[in-house]
Amino acid sequence: xxxxxxxxxxxxxxxxxxxxxxxSDGDLASLLRQTALGDLxxxxxxxxxxxxxxxxxxxxxxxxxxxxxxxxxxxxLDVWRNCGRFSPERGTVxxxxxxxxxxxxxxxxxxxxxxNARAAAAGRLEPDTTPADGVERHVENxxxxxxxxxxxxxxxxxxxxxxxxxxxTGYTQREAADLLEVPLTTVKGRLRxxxxxLRDCLGVVA
Amino acid sequence: xEAHGLIAGYAVDALEPEERAEAERHLAGCEECRRDLEExxxxxxxxxYSESSEPSAELWSRISGSARRTRQAPPASAPEQVVPGxxxxxxxxxxxxxxxxxxxxxxxxxxxxxxxxxHMDDVSRRTAAVEELLAAPDTHMHEGDLGGEARATAFTSxxxxxxxxxVEGLPEAPPxxxxxxxxxxxxxxxxxxxxxxxxxxxYSALSDDMGEPVQVGVSLEPEGGMPxxxxxxxxxxx
Numbered sequence: 001x002x003x004x005x006x007x008x009x010x011x012x013x014x015x016x017x018x019x020x021x022x023x024s025d026g027d028l029a030s031l032l033r034q035t036a037l038g039d040l041x042x043x044x045x046x047x048x049x050x051x052x053x054x055x056x057x058x059x060x061x062x063x064x065x066x067x068x069x070x071x072x073x074x075x076x077l078d079v080w081r082n083c084g085r086f087s088p089e090r091g092t093v094x095x096x097x098x099x100x101x102x103x104x105x106x107x108x109x110x111x112x113x114x115x116n117a118r119a120a121a122a123g124r125l126e127p128d129t130t131p132a133d134g135v136e137r138h139v140e141n142x143x144x145x146x147x148x149x150x151x152x153x154x155x156x157x158x159x160x161x162x163x164x165x166x167x168x169t170g171y172t173q174r175e176a177a178d179l180l181e182v183p184l185t186t187v188k189g190r191l192r193x194x195x196x197x198l199r200d201c202l203g204v205v206a
Numbered sequence: 207x208e209a210h211g212l213i214a215g216y217a218v219d220a221l222e223p224e225e226r227a228e229a230e231r232h233l234a235g236c237e238e239c240r241r242d243l244e245e246x247x248x249x250x251x252x253x254x255y256s257e258s259s260e261p262s263a264e265l266w267s268r269i270s271g272s273a274r275r276t277r278q279a280p281p282a283s284a285p286e287q288v289v290p291g292x293x294x295x296x297x298x299x300x301x302x303x304x305x306x307x308x309x310x311x312x313x314x315x316x317x318x319x320x321x322x323x324x325h326m327d328d329v330s331r332r333t334a335a336v337e338e339l340l341a342a343p344d345t346h347m348h349e350g351d352l353g354g355e356a357r358a359t360a361f362t363s364x365x366x367x368x369x370x371x372x373v374e375g376l377p378e379a380p381p382x383x384x385x386x387x388x389x390x391x392x393x394x395x396x397x398x399x400x401x402x403x404x405x406x407x408x409y410s411a412l413s414d415d416m417g418e419p420v421q422v423g424v425s426l427e428p429e430g431g432m433p434x435x436x437x438x439x440x441x442x443x444x
Binding site for chain 2: 036038040043044047051052053054055056057059060068069072073076077080081082083084085090091092094095098099101102103106144145147148149163166167170171172173174176188189191192194195198199202204205
């Protein structure tokens with residue numbers, strides 16, 4: 001049974017075994033091609049791989065659980081609708097889906113009447129340490145969290161603030177500059193330096 | 207260099223709308239920037255994974271239920287896929303072409319020349335709308351025959367909920383008559399406005415409220431348009 005799980009390359013579901021094999025970028029790209037042909041089973045496997053990061057990211061920006069599920073639903077329907085247009089030369093499936101997720105979360109937060117949620121979110125930079133809903137936390141996730149946390153700690157204070165206010169909170173660079181009372185060019189520079197430092201620390205290569 | 211510095215902001219969706227357009231223009235012509243963007247995005251994938259949190263088990267049943275009722279967009283056609291970089295080349299270069307032309311929006315699309323003529327007071331609004339439509343991340347180009355010599359080129363964006371249609375080779379409409387555009391979907395046909403004559407014997411239209419039509423139709427109607435087509439329109443698939 002373990003063999004089947006390994007061959008298929010995917011965990012069987014949220015309540016499945018604690019270990020799973022992470023599908024490669026190539027696996028995901030072919031699943032997305034099948035999804036484009038209307039294959040719901042392939043779509044489910046894409047969903048199982050990406051529902052955690054999509055929901056986690058959206059919730060990190062929006063904070064509200066129910067709204068975050070709504071937005072996550074929009075994200076996956078967008079993926080379903082437009083997956084025929086995914087083109088692997090422009091990046092990975094994970095990146096494509098998470099760009100959609102971040103955009104939708106940010107759009108939602110900017111259209112929100114209450115800025116309270118954002119103000120609350122603005123206080124936090126490091127990943128949430130509490131696993132959601134008692135769902136089993138996978139070893140990979142823990143390791144990933146630790147790596148990311150370690151890399152975030154290596155940023156300067158200003159780099160951290162800028163990454164937190166833009167990526168995690170949904171402010172524009174201009175709004176971040178106003179809040180931090182620094183020139184816009186400083187915000188732009190620190191964001192760029194910050195992302196480069198994170199990239200190098202996480203060993204990302206295109 | 208100014209636009210160069212926008213890539214990080216673009217990656218985290220922290221640009222003002224006009225900066226975003228500028229970044230997209232710049233990306234179209236800067237390979238190094240596209241590589242930076244790809245790396246930043248992969249970095250952000252790692253940050254998102256570190257936030258992983260499973261949504262409720264019901265979410266998948268809601269999504270799969272909706273997916274069953276949602277039509278999928280057709281795949282991007284081959285010529286678009288060979289274009290390198292994060293944006294299709296026309297998406298990146300269109301805005302400055304648009305800006306460069308005052309009364310004429312000239313877009314070179316491979317062999318197709320799309321020209322849209324506008325009155326001066328209408329120009330900026332229209333060019334902004336065209337620019338926005340063509341810059342939308344999901345904009346797709348379709349081509350189809352409308353019978354006789356008529357060839358249609360349509361740009362659609364679900365995100366913008368809009369359609370831009372350019373038809374070449376249509377016979378001139380008789381006096382008092384005009385060409386009307388129709389969205390064709392499962393529920394029937396809805397007007398998508400009138401085609402307007404452009405230089406070079408072309409006709410064009412920019413229409414919103416697109417929804418998810420399966421086809422686009424064109425019919426000859428009394429000037430000002432009709433609520434329903436009075437003759438079966440010539441149609442092509444989206």
